[in-house]
Amino acid sequence: MAKLEKEVTSFNSKPKNKMNSFGEKVIKDFKRNKVIYLMVSPVVLYYIIFQYGPMYGLQIAFKDYTPALGFLQSPWVGFEHFKEFFNSFFFWRLLKNTLLLSFYSLLFAFPAGIILALLLNEIRGGIFKRSVQTITYMPHFVSLVVIVGILFDFMARDGVVNDILVFLFGGEPIAFMREADWFRTLFISSDIWQNVGWSSIIFLAAMSNVDPALYEAAKIDGAGRLKQMWHITLPGIMPTVVILLILLIGKFMTVGEEKILLMYNPTTYETADVIGTYVYRKGILESNFSYSAAVGLFKALIAFTLLVIANSIARKVGDTKLW
Amino acid sequence: MQNNLKALTVLFFLLLFFALIVGCSDNGTSSEETEQETELKDPSEVGYPESLTYWAELNGNAAQTAQTLNDVRAYQVMEETTGTTIEFKHPSGEGTDITEQFNLMLASGKLPDMIEYNWRTVPKGPDNAIEDGTIIRLNEIIEDYAPNLNQYLNENPEVKKTVTTDEGNIYTFPFIRGDEKLMVFMGMIIRQDWLDTLDLDTPTTIAEWEEVLKAFKTGDPNGNGEQDEVPLLVQPDDFKNIGPFVGAYGIHAQFYNDNGTVKYGSIQPEFKEFLTTMNRWYEEGLLDADFAAMDGKLVDAKVTNDQLGSLFGYTGGGIGRFTGLMEDHPTFELSATPHPALEEGGIAATAQKAFPHEGYHSVAISGQAENPEEIAKWLDFAYSEEGHMLFNFGVEGESYEMIDGYPTYTEEITNNPDGLPMSNALGKYIRANYGGPMIQDVRYVEQYLDLPAQKEAIEIWEETAENNINMPPITMNSDESDEFNSIMSDLDTYYDETVIRFIMGDEPLDNFDEFVATLEGMGINRAIELQQAALDRYMAR
Numbered sequence: 032m033a034k035l036e037k038e039v040t041s042f043n044s045k046p047k048n049k050m051n052s053f054g055e056k057v058i059k060d061f062k063r064n065k066v067i068y069l070m071v072s073p074v075v076l077y078y079i080i081f082q083y084g085p086m087y088g089l090q091i092a093f094k095d096y097t098p099a100l101g102f103l104q105s106p107w108v109g110f111e112h113f114k115e116f117f118n119s120f121f122f123w124r125l126l127k128n129t130l131l132l133s134f135y136s137l138l139f140a141f142p143a144g145i146i147l148a149l150l151l152n153e154i155r156g157g158i159f160k161r162s163v164q165t166i167t168y169m170p171h172f173v174s175l176v177v178i179v180g181i182l183f184d185f186m187a188r189d190g191v192v193n194d195i196l197v198f199l200f201g202g203e204p205i206a207f208m209r210e211a212d213w214f215r216t217l218f219i220s221s222d223i224w225q226n227v228g229w230s231s232i233i234f235l236a237a238m239s240n241v242d243p244a245l246y247e248a249a250k251i252d253g254a255g256r257l258k259q260m261w262h263i264t265l266p267g268i269m270p271t272v273v274i275l276l277i278l279l280i281g282k283f284m285t286v287g288e289e290k291i292l293l294m295y296n297p298t299t300y301e302t303a304d305v306i307g308t309y310v311y312r313k314g315i316l317e318s319n320f321s322y323s324a325a326v327g328l329f330k331a332l333i334a335f336t337l338l339v340i341a342n343s344i345a346r347k348v349g350d351t352k353l354w
Numbered sequence: 355m356q357n358n359l360k361a362l363t364v365l366f367f368l369l370l371f372f373a374l375i376v377g378c379s380d381n382g383t384s385s386e387e388t389e390q391e392t393e394l395k396d397p398s399e400v401g402y403p404e405s406l407t408y409w410a411e412l413n414g415n416a417a418q419t420a421q422t423l424n425d426v427r428a429y430q431v432m433e434e435t436t437g438t439t440i441e442f443k444h445p446s447g448e449g450t451d452i453t454e455q456f457n458l459m460l461a462s463g464k465l466p467d468m469i470e471y472n473w474r475t476v477p478k479g480p481d482n483a484i485e486d487g488t489i490i491r492l493n494e495i496i497e498d499y500a501p502n503l504n505q506y507l508n509e510n511p512e513v514k515k516t517v518t519t520d521e522g523n524i525y526t527f528p529f530i531r532g533d534e535k536l537m538v539f540m541g542m543i544i545r546q547d548w549l550d551t552l553d554l555d556t557p558t559t560i561a562e563w564e565e566v567l568k569a570f571k572t573g574d575p576n577g578n579g580e581q582d583e584v585p586l587l588v589q590p591d592d593f594k595n596i597g598p599f600v601g602a603y604g605i606h607a608q609f610y611n612d613n614g615t616v617k618y619g620s621i622q623p624e625f626k627e628f629l630t631t632m633n634r635w636y637e638e639g640l641l642d643a644d645f646a647a648m649d650g651k652l653v654d655a656k657v658t659n660d661q662l663g664s665l666f667g668y669t670g671g672g673i674g675r676f677t678g679l680m681e682d683h684p685t686f687e688l689s690a691t692p693h694p695a696l697e698e699g700g701i702a703a704t705a706q707k708a709f710p711h712e713g714y715h716s717v718a719i720s721g722q723a724e725n726p727e728e729i730a731k732w733l734d735f736a737y738s739e740e741g742h743m744l745f746n747f748g749v750e751g752e753s754y755e756m757i758d759g760y761p762t763y764t765e766e767i768t769n770n771p772d773g774l775p776m777s778n779a780l781g782k783y784i785r786a787n788y789g790g791p792m793i794q795d796v797r798y799v800e801q802y803l804d805l806p807a808q809k810e811a812i813e814i815w816e817e818t819a820e821n822n823i824n825m826p827p828i829t830m831n832s833d834e835s836d837e838f839n840s841i842m843s844d845l846d847t848y849y850d851e852t853v854i855r856f857i858m859g860d861e862p863l864d865n866f867d868e869f870v871a872t873l874e875g876m877g878i879n880r881a882i883e884l885q886q887a888a889l890d891r892y893m894a895r
Contacts, residue, residue, distance in 0.1 A: 115840070313843065319840070347818075
């Protein structure tokens with residue numbers, strides 16, 4: 032850094048360069064900091080190729096795109112596709128399902144990681160703690176296809192879960208995977224099962240940063256385990272929780288479409304069909320690319336708005352924020 | 355540091371700009387390429403091409419023994435004869451996986467020379483695909499460079515009508531069923547041994563079916579002392595698209611042709627009667643509780659567990675296959691039942707009956723192919739006498755022998771030494787058993803259906819349905835099919851859910867009028883109009 036600053040000062044001390052055009056400055060700067068540019072280039076390239084590049088194609092949301100004509104030649108249709116979607120028979124159902132699934136996973140799946148971390152934190156070391164941690168985060172690495180396969184098997188009319196339920200409580204077996212009412216419960220709870228261990232890791236890391244002296248002091252003041260958790264651990268990890276929550280809200284409308292695609296069927300469309308799966312069916316299966324691009328854009332706009340709102344709330348309420 | 359940041363931003367946007375430019379210019383070139391040449395070569399100068407690329411689904415029957423179609427004997431022999439090497443591109447998976455990869459391939463703008471697909475039902479229709487240069491019009495090319503196919507089409511004007519669009523374009527080298535016997539292959543199949551055990555007659559009417567199903571449910575025909583029998587299994591898509599039991603009520607669930615007038619069956623009062631019956635059967639446990647979410651494996655399991663009493667299935671993949679799977683069962687016997695009628699002596703209005711050409715397994719030449727004349731010559735080989743034998747029977751001395759002028763499959767096929775079922779043994783040699791750009795020979799099916807029950811099935815299913823109301827393979831123009839698809843995609847989703855709910859009793863049948871009103875609100879009447887226009891044009895061809 033010292034060297035860099037020195038060069039910057041020497042750069043400023045040359046009065047001749049002051050009048051140079053912006054372009055020359057860029058070239059100068061590039062020459063001087065070659066290595067730094069080199070280092071940053073993969074990241075920049077990643078964003079250009081995979082994040083900004085594809086945005087060029089977003090224009091088809093306002094066009095009547097046909098592959099044979101390409102992006103540029105396809106005729107403009109303005110907001111036609113958006114109108115069609117807002118007037119679509121399924122618009123409200125898709126919106127409701129998407130929001131509800133997101134909301135439930137925020138309500139149940141997000142705290143689950145915190146709770147597991149809090150519980151684990153109370154166990155003082157030992158094999159038990161480590162094995163619980165390992166076992167709970169293992170499912171995260173299992174492929175989604177396998178998870179849903181297991182789900183279908185266990186939840187079938189003649190599956191393990193029904194066998195146990197019928198044995199304990201009697202009654203008729205329930206075809207869980209074919210009941211629209213059960214879809215959200217199964218979706219969220221299997222998600223918790225798969226990811227709770229993984230999401231607890233980051234909170235455990237945050238907890239290990241809490242100053243042990245605080246616990247000592249609290250103990251001397253006569254605070255029990257629960258009080259310590261409530262007044263020291265939780266406030267200690269709050270910044271992490273808030274940041275993660277904001278990030279999660281940014282992904283609010285993205286509810287794990289791959290998993291829904293694997294899980295749903297016409298009997299559960301009523302609760303399972305979300306914007307993402309609709310985009311897949313419309314765009315990829317019916318090759319209605321323009322329409323599904325418009326629907327996807329609409330979804331992204333909602334998510335972006337939510338992110339801005341969440342961030343400004345976090346700003347007002349506390350000091351933690353994204354920007 | 356401020357300077358660095360600014361420079362970085364500039365660089366970033368510069369790169370972004372370049373990326374966009376590159377993106378644009380790519381598109382420019384690809385759309386230019388699709389313009390086709392109009393000048394045709396002299397037929398006598400055209401030979402077989404050196405190499406071609408060919409996109410086609412690899413059917414499960416072949417996939418058992420082949421990585422690509424190049425491993426199939428017919429294509430190996432064809433390569434020896436023509437000297438053309440084929441690079442096959444096979445999409446993976448089945449069903450919607452294929453659709454997905456097909457759509458993405460078209461969107462990518464990079465097309466192989468030949469594409470095998472159901473081009474009749476592509477979004478915006480075949481005429482549009484020709485217009486925008488995705489594939490080429492074949493009329494002139496077939497006339498000049500595909501003499502064998504040309505001759506067949508000229509001798510069979512009815513077939514020619516089905517392979518031509520309203521605008522007069524021939525768009526594929528078609529898969530053609532060469533005989534009536536090849537067009538009927540699905541119907542209701544019942545456990546004959548259960549009927550015998552319970553001393554019941556083959557049901558022919560809806561009422562008789564109900565009695566038989568009830569007896570299956572309560573009479574313990576599988577003799578294990580438990581009431582675990584599933585009397586009937588028909589999947590919702592079969593009710594919807596083909597019409598077992600629906601046909602008894604004089605309608606087809608989808609669009610049908612009532613003496614030249616298109617109607618949509620599911621908004622007719624008869625459909626409510628059908629739903630009422632199915633709902634009753636479901637409530638009484640006659641119709642499988644899992645009927646709404648079935649796949650092939652589950653069906654197999656129910657049959658092989660000795661639980662299923664009757665199902666809607668194929669002569670080959672149903673009767674033949676299950677009889678093979680249940681070889682060790684002492685009494686297992688399947689037989690075809692007549693398509694159910696509403697009353698004694700009645701006849702079903704519709705049932706499965708294919709048209710000689712429906713669009714499946716047909717090959718279009720892409721607009722990017724450099725030598726369409728040579729490709730046509732290559733494809734025409736399958737319609738020649740030599741090619742016809744090759745794709746229907748395989749190689750003489752290996753998969754068939756000529757016995758008294760009749761190409762008879764050898765033991766290699768009928769009793770495969772590696773234990774392959776006949777359909778897979780056939781898949782190793784030929785394409786007649788699932789379809790391809792060729793004319794299917796009736797002598798294939800005569801040998802493929804070796805069980806008496808299978809041969810009877812074709813006759814029974816042929817006789818017991820009128821099939822006058824079936825919709826012919828119409829084509830729509832680009833605007834029509836755009837509008838039709840945008841109506842039907844939401845409508846079908848709603849339809850699928852609601853019909854299942856009616857049958858399962860989640861939605862009371864009193865709401866049938868609301869169901870009809872909703873379909874009308876979603877534009878079913880406009881869809882009927884569009885179908886009507888297409889049908890009128892088809893009739894006028």
